Amino acid sequence: MVTVRTVGYxxxxxxxxxxxxxFFMSYYxxxxxxxxxxxLTILLIIFANQFVSYLIGNPIKKLDDSVKDLxxxxxxxxxxxxxxxxxxxxxxxxxxxxxxMHQLMDEIVIEQEKKRKSEFDALQSQINPxxxxxxxxxxVWMVExxxxxxxxxxVTALANLFxxxxxxxxxxxxxxxxxxxxxxxxxxxxLRYKNRFEVTFDIDPEIYDCCTIxxxxxxxxxxxxxxxxEFMDGDGEITIKGYVKENDIYIDVTDNGLGxxxxxxxxxxxxxxxxxKKGSGIGLSNVxxxxxxxxxxxxxxxxxxxxxxGTTVHIHLPQVFYDNRTIKEDEVRxxx
Numbered sequence: 001m002v003t004v005r006t007v008g009y010x011x012x013x014x015x016x017x018x019x020x021x022x023f024f025m026s027y028y029x030x031x032x033x034x035x036x037x038x039x040l041t042i043l044l045i046i047f048a049n050q051f052v053s054y055l056i057g058n059p060i061k062k063l064d065d066s067v068k069d070l071x072x073x074x075x076x077x078x079x080x081x082x083x084x085x086x087x088x089x090x091x092x093x094x095x096x097x098x099x100x101m102h103q104l105m106d107e108i109v110i111e112q113e114k115k116r117k118s119e120f121d122a123l124q125s126q127i128n129p130x131x132x133x134x135x136x137x138x139x140v141w142m143v144e145x146x147x148x149x150x151x152x153x154x155v156t157a158l159a160n161l162f163x164x165x166x167x168x169x170x171x172x173x174x175x176x177x178x179x180x181x182x183x184x185x186x187x188x189x190x191l192r193y194k195n196r197f198e199v200t201f202d203i204d205p206e207i208y209d210c211c212t213i214x215x216x217x218x219x220x221x222x223x224x225x226x227x228x229x230e231f232m233d234g235d236g237e238i239t240i241k242g243y244v245k246e247n248d249i250y251i252d253v254t255d256n257g258l259g260x261x262x263x264x265x266x267x268x269x270x271x272x273x274x275x276x277k278k279g280s281g282i283g284l285s286n287v288x289x290x291x292x293x294x295x296x297x298x299x300x301x302x303x304x305x306x307x308x309x310g311t312t313v314h315i316h317l318p319q320v321f322y323d324n325r326t327i328k329e330d331e332v333r334x335x336x
Contacts, residue, residue: 001017001018001019001020002015002016002017002018003015003016003017003018004016055083055084056083056084056087058083059080059082059083059084059087060083060087062080062082062083063079063080063083063087063090063091063094065080066078066079066080066091067079067094070098079091079094079095079098081095111293114289114293134192135154135158135188135192138154138188138191138192139151139154139155139158142154142191150191153187153191154187154188154191157184157185157187157188158184158188160180160181160184161181161184161185161188170214171213171214171294172211172212172213172214172294172322173211173212173213173214173322174208174209174210174211174212174322175203175207175208175209175210175211175212175242175249175251176208176209177214178212178214178215178216178217179201179203179208179217179240179242181214181215181217181218182217182218182221182240183201185218185221185222186199186221186238189225193225193230196229196235196236197225197229197235197236197237197238198235198236198237198238199237199238199239199240200237200238200239200240201239201240201241202239202240202241202242203240203241203242204242204243204244206244207242207243207244207249207319209321209322210249210317210319210320210321210322211317211318211320211321211322212249212317213290213291213294215287216251216287216290216291216315217240217251217253217315219283219284219286219287220253220284220287220313220315221238221240221253223284223313224238224253224254224255224257224311224313225238225255227257227258227260228255228256228257228258228259228310228311229255229256229257230257231258232256232257232258236255236256236257237255237256238253238254238255239252239253239254239255240252240253240254241254244319247319248299248316248317248318248319249316249317249318249319250314250315250316250317251314251315251317252312252313252314252315253312253313253315254310254311254312254313255310255311256309256310257310257311258307258308259305259306259307259308259309259310259311260305260307260311261307264305265303265304265305268283268284268285268303269284269285269288269300269301269303270285284301284303284313287301287315288300288301291315291316291317295317295318296318298316299316299317299318300316301313301314301315301316302314302316
């Protein structure tokens with residue numbers, strides 16, 4: 001291959017002569033070099049791809065392994081947090097979720113324990129030895145005095161009292177049954193106290209078929225008797241009123257007894273230990289806590305009282321209708 005170039009201002013010519021074999025040898029070398037570069041580039045891409053896959057995939061695999069037992073209900077997990085920002089964020093989120101599940105489960109356990117304890121306390125109040133002894137003593141006295149009809153009525157009322165208290169282990173009953181339980185209790189107490197107080201029931205028929213937890217009205221009546229009208233000079237009056245207000249149910253227990261100072265009212269729903277207990281010993285705070293455990297914090301008891309003016313306790317419940325075939329305790333909140 002001959003290449004000729006002319007130098008401009010001298011007119012000289014520069015001639016280059018190259019053998020063809022040498023020329024094609026450089027071409028083959030260049031092509032080989034190019035192929036080598038391409039091969040190295042492919043290897044580098046493969047290596048880089050594997051490296052990036054490892055950086056992304058390995059943390060995800062570790063995270064997956066650390067939460068694999070979660071689907072089987074195992075919560076005692078050591079959640080992996082590593083890798084890129086997104087994977088670390090995902091790991092922290094899952095760890096936070098597991099911690100919240102732990103906390104919720106602990107709260108559920110505590111809540112169930114409170115429920116069982118409050119239910120036991122409420123049931124125990126109905127089997128109080130003093131109340132039972134005094135009632136049976138009154139029945140014996142009636143029999144000895146040949147007041148057979150009154151004794152029979154008291155035995156029937158006592159039997160109905162325990163029937164509703166036990167209620168086959170159910171804690172959710174109708175308001176009709178709760179009011180019937182309160183009426184049986186009041187019937188017994190009126191006979192024992194020789195009608196020293198009058199009782200009035202004013203219940204809206206609309207609420208009879210709604211749900212309530214059992215044993216919430218009777219303890220309020222018991223408190224009205226023992227702490228309200230028992231030591232009055234005149235006749236006592238107790239009124240039980242049930243009605244619907246703003247799509248919720250209210251049951252008021254009012255007495256014209258001695259009343260309480262404002263500082264006493266403040267701790268009635270939070271501290272039973274500061275109150276001298278008579279009768280069954282079940283306190284207002286027990287009723288208040290049981291209502292909130294079943295229906296939520298917005299429900300419970302409200303107390304209004306003035307010295308020498310009497311006391312009114314408001315029971316606040318959701319308006320949920322009772323279905324005898326399908327009602328379950330857990331459904332009460334869902335329906336509410």
